[in-house]
Amino acid sequence: MGLLSIIRKIKRKEKEMRILMVGLDNSGKTTIVLRINGEDTSVISPTLGFNIKTINYQKYTLNIWDVGGQRTIRSYWRNYFEQTDGLVWVVDSSDVRRLDDCKMELHNILKEERLSGASLLILANKQDIHGALTAEEIAKVLNLDAMDKTRHWKITGCSAYTGEGLLEGFDWLVQDIAARIYVLD
Amino acid sequence: MLHYLARVVQIQHTLSPKSPLRDASVFGALLKKHESMLRRLSDLHQSRIQQSASLKFYSDTKSFLNRFAESRNSIENELDRCSRASDPESRDRLKSDLEKVSAAIADLEKLVAESSYFLPAYEVRSSLDSISQLKESLDVVNAKLLPRKRFAFKNKVVNRDSNNVLGSVVNAVSESGIGVASNEVLVEKPSFRVCDSPGFRNKEGEVLVERFDGEVNGDFTLSDLRSCEVRLIGRFRALFIHRLRDCKVFVGPVLGSILIEEVEGCLFMLASHQIRIHHARESDLYLRVRSRPIIEDSNGVRFAPYRLCYEGIERDLKDSGLDEETGNWENVDDFRWLRAVQSPNWSVLPEEERIPMVNV
Ligand SMILES: Nc1nc2c(ncn2[C@@H]2O[C@H](COP(=O)(O)OP(=O)(O)O)[C@@H](O)[C@H]2O)c(=O)[nH]1
Ligand SMILES: [Mg+2]
Numbered sequence: 001m002g003l004l005s006i007i008r009k010i011k012r013k014e015k016e017m018r019i020l021m022v023g024l025d026n027s028g029k030t031t032i033v034l035r036i037n038g039e040d041t042s043v044i045s046p047t048l049g050f051n052i053k054t055i056n057y058q059k060y061t062l063n064i065w066d067v068g069g070q071r072t073i074r075s076y077w078r079n080y081f082e083q084t085d086g087l088v089w090v091v092d093s094s095d096v097r098r099l100d101d102c103k104m105e106l107h108n109i110l111k112e113e114r115l116s117g118a119s120l121l122i123l124a125n126k127q128d129i130h131g132a133l134t135a136e137e138i139a140k141v142l143n144l145d146a147m148d149k150t151r152h153w154k155i156t157g158c159s160a161y162t163g164e165g166l167l168e169g170f171d172w173l174v175q176d177i178a179a180r181i182y183v184l185d
Numbered sequence: 186m187l188h189y190l191a192r193v194v195q196i197q198h199t200l201s202p203k204s205p206l207r208d209a210s211v212f213g214a215l216l217k218k219h220e221s222m223l224r225r226l227s228d229l230h231q232s233r234i235q236q237s238a239s240l241k242f243y244s245d246t247k248s249f250l251n252r253f254a255e256s257r258n259s260i261e262n263e264l265d266r267c268s269r270a271s272d273p274e275s276r277d278r279l280k281s282d283l284e285k286v287s288a289a290i291a292d293l294e295k296l297v298a299e300s301s302y303f304l305p306a307y308e309v310r311s312s313l314d315s316i317s318q319l320k321e322s323l324d325v326v327n328a329k330l331l332p333r334k335r336f337a338f339k340n341k342v343v344n345r346d347s348n349n350v351l352g353s354v355v356n357a358v359s360e361s362g363i364g365v366a367s368n369e370v371l372v373e374k375p376s377f378r379v380c381d382s383p384g385f386r387n388k389e390g391e392v393l394v395e396r397f398d399g400e401v402n403g404d405f406t407l408s409d410l411r412s413c414e415v416r417l418i419g420r421f422r423a424l425f426i427h428r429l430r431d432c433k434v435f436v437g438p439v440l441g442s443i444l445i446e447e448v449e450g451c452l453f454m455l456a457s458h459q460i461r462i463h464h465a466r467e468s469d470l471y472l473r474v475r476s477r478p479i480i481e482d483s484n485g486v487r488f489a490p491y492r493l494c495y496e497g498i499e500r501d502l503k504d505s506g507l508d509e510e511t512g513n514w515e516n517v518d519d520f521r522w523l524r525a526v527q528s529p530n531w532s533v534l535p536e537e538e539r540i541p542m543v544n545v
Contacts, residue, residue, distance in 0.1 A: 026444050026461055042506070045476035046461055048518060050298065052309055094404045094423055095444070096382060129422050130403040131382045
């Protein structure tokens with residue numbers, strides 16, 4: 001029977017995960033990816049199109065897609081949905097005015113069939129800014145409790161500026177994906 | 186198969202360490218569970234295979250690479266031809282030729298994006314590198330053959346009195362094809378109200394001044410201002426600007442980013458690490474910026490270097506990493522425009538129209 005060959009096939013790809021970074025522009029997606037990868041974050045231009053980073057994280061290889069958040073290209077996000085294992089939704093916790101926009105875009109993306117199996121990490125970024133909303137407040141505004149019960153999700157406060165909270169968030173994401181996809185390890 | 190059984194035993198062990206291995210019913214249940222798990226995994230794997238097979242794209246790395254190399258060569262040849270164009274006739278066609286090159290590069294980028302799910306990571310990265318090299322070459326050819334000045338003066342076609350900032354926003358939103366029809370979830374009002382951050386809001390015809398002394402980690406908001414003059418003196422972390430009309434805004438160094446949306450007929454004097462401008466019309470921006478400023482859905486915006494003065498600004502700029510003039514005030518990216526060909530939506534503010542150094 002084919003079971004063993006399936007196991008082998010899964011094992012071969014086992015170390016790779018695809019992660020999609022999304023969120024409104026200016027929320028800090030590119031900064032977060034660079035910070036996790038230990039790169040210089042002092043000069044970052046707004047992302048036109050997309051960047052792909054391959055990062056070794058614990059024993060996994062993360063293929064991280066950092067997609068530009070500008071309206072012009074938001075409709076291209078769909079191109080990146082196929083085979084996404086994890087979704088990171090980044091929020092600028094100091095940008096109170098656009099939270100409605102943020103909520104709307106998040107709920108839109110979660111309706112995507114092709115993303116229904118993906119683990120969801122919400123990063124309430126820019127916690128270093130005085131007056132930023134806390135992760136709990138962001139969770140309320142985004143109405144996360146109303147989310148589909150089958151979705152695996154977590155929200156964490158973080159700052160790409162100080163690095164605080166990033167590892168906690170990504171550790172959860174990677175573990176959650178691993179538990180789902182590589183049960184046989 | 187031995188391997189397989191060993192795993193089942195292991196699983197049983199972790200799930201209920203006390204139950205004896207002889208317990209057939211537990212064992213049977215576990216076997217079933219494990220089988221269904223394998224089936225799920227197999228399904229997942231199958232659906233992944235099918236998904237990638239059903240992609241209309243070139244699901245085969247080799248043919249992708251061939252196609253990529255072909256386009257890249259033809260783009261390079263075309264750039265080369267353009268850069269050597271000397272007779273007047275071909276020079277006239279340069280602009281449209283270079284626009285075609287720019288479009289071809291955009292297509293190539295899209296091809297990579299679409300193919301990236303079956304391409305090895307290495308191929309994706311090296312393709313993206315080639316694309317940015319092509320963009321750079323195009324920039325160089327553009328700068329050489331089509332100096333910005335030639336376009337800078339054609340930009341003033343927009344009529345200053347049509348004051349429909351909001352109208353253009355609505356259009357842009359529905360144009361993007363997202364977020365209009367499919368938003369049932371969001372129609373409900375937010376269940377939770379948050380208090381506003383520090384800022385100036387809903388003012389008309391006033392002079393508004395704020396000094397930032399100790400606290401540099403705060404953000405600040407300017408929204409719904411009309412015919413005001415705003416002075417923000419000192420340094421702080423982030424600035425949000427929303428719905429301003431006929432205002433003059435002078436701002437000290439901002440350590441993070443500035444986000445500008447829906448402004449018209451304004452003058453901005455800003456220094457920051459990042460500046461994003463959406464839905465701006467007929468406004469002049471005097472900038473000092475570490476990265477490339479971007480505009481989107483904007484027109485009639487003009488750029489010049491930062492010229493602000495107040496006591497202690499030198500030190501504030503230095504402490505914010507903004508003492509150096511990077512020249513980025515004129516490296517504007519228009520996200521609504523094919524890159525590398527001068528956008529008609531912005532221009533460099535001619536020297537003679539610039540205001541002198543401002544002391545606030
Ligand atoms: N204060 C602060 N600023 C941040 C943080 N993360 C990002 N930024 C700033 O926010 C701006 C937008 O960041 P960027 O990564 O380009 O956002 P993106 O559009 O989501 O990729 C930049 O000026 C960053 O320096 C953070 O945690 N704290
Ligand atoms: Mg970015």
